[in-house]
Amino acid sequence: MxxxxxxxxxxxxxxxxxxxxxxxxxxxxxxxTKEDRRAAEELADKHFPGQIKAIGAHTLFPGTGGSEVAFAVADDRDAVVRLRINADKGTCDSKECAGVLTEAVARGRADAAAYRTLRDAFDVCGYEVIALGPTGTPPYVVAELTNATVQRVLADIGGCVQRWVTASGADTPLAKAKASYVNVVSPAVAEKRKRGKDSWPTLLRLTRSDLVASLTKHTYYSASYDIVGGRVDTTGTARVVRPFKERQAFGKTVQDAVREELRATYPNVVMSDYQWVWRLEPGRIDRQTGYLLFCPEPGERGRCVNSDDAVLVTADERGNPVGKIRIVHDVREGTGVLRLPPY
Structure with a gap:
């Protein structure tokens, strides 16, 4: 070998x-991957005969060698079992393989059950979960957000999150979390997504990187819901998540405009490259509020580093400021953590 x-x-x-x-x-x-897959199949035949079937493998490269082999579960269409195996070393995740496979099968079944709890909670609310993050969250759902619909849709999805939290149980990490997130993509983007094959296990199909990439290469919204003691604030808030080029263009527009306005007070002002989260204003998708950092005087090499001053700005979809800016001082602890006031 x-x-x-x-x-x-x-x-x-x-x-x-x-x-x-x-x-x-x-x-x-x-x-x-050939030998790793063969070794994984032999391991599965020995410890889980007829229960799991290898359906794919890819090389763990670059890295320490070996492959990740994916298995479908015979009696669970949603479950996928992932096993990292190195046939040369006779190990799985640097451990004895039989135990690792047993844990992987149990984890695959548990993840599938957790997914069904999520799926059912959102189905009841009328929102299909079309994709999942690599760890099974956040879910991606489809909705057309406009000024007329955004508050209702966020509240509807918040109701789904409450159902999800309740159905998951009081002792689950979700119920004990401080917040939960749901990504919202437009129907046009969802229609063109890379769906994968229906024959694949659901959790393999919905967590694929190419599926998520086909959704996130376009602008989408990330909705956030606070959770306290298992109770969800279903009102929610949302932020805009833009592709890299659009994010850069938006940032340049808003920074250039704010710089010009600040020069009336700080003639030598320098803007930081840092941008805070751009959160939608209530009931609007064409108004977003966020922080920009600035330095009244240029620092080393003319840059703005470890700024202690910020500007709270509301901008339109292109980054043009709307209304007055608000300057906030003393936003950083020394050269360390930012302490930006909530808004």
Whole structure:
């Protein structure tokens, strides 16, 4: 096996030297996972005969070697079992494989049960969960947010979150959390998402990175709900999450405008690159409020570092300030943590 593994790594190195990263992750990766997948299947046949079936594998590269093998569960269409295995070393996550697989199967089943609790809570409210973050949260749902609908939709989703928290149970991490988050994408974006194959386990299909990427490459909203003692503030708040280029353009527009306004008081003002969360104003999707940091005088190399001064700004969708700005001083503890007042 060791000799075969060396041949596999030589093949991977050849791909790298050839400059073909795609080949490494695709065709070459298939070669390097072969023995790991076979070892995982043998392990599954021995300890869970007829209960789980390998459906895919990918090389853990770069890293310490080995592969992650995914299994479907025979009696649970939602569950996926993920096992990190290194056939060369005869280990799984650097431990004895039988125990690791047993834990992985239990975790896969528990995650599937938790997903069904989430799914059912949102189904009752009329919101389909179309994707999940890599750990199973946050959920992604579909809604068209406008000035006319945003408060109602946030409240509706807040009701879903309360159902989810209640159904999960008082002793669960969710019920004990201080907040929960739900990502909201537009129907147009959701329609074009990379859905994957219906034959895949639900949790494999909904947590795929290419699915999430197909949603987050467009602007979406992240709704936040405070939780106290298992009770959810269903009103919620939302922030805008923009793709990188749009975020940069928005930031430049608002920083340039604020800089010009501050120059009346601070002629040598320098803006920090830092931007606080841009939160929607209640009942508006075209008004967002957030903090910008600034330095009244330039620091080293003309930059603004560890600013102790901030500006609270409300802007439109393009970043143009709307209304008056508010200057806030003493927002940092020394050169450390920011203490920006809530808004």
């Amino acid at each position: 060791a000799g075969s593994r060396r041949r596999q790594w030589r093949a991977a190195a050849t791909c790298v030297l050839a400059g073909s990263l795609v080949a490494l992750l695709g065709a070459c990766g298939a070669v390097t």
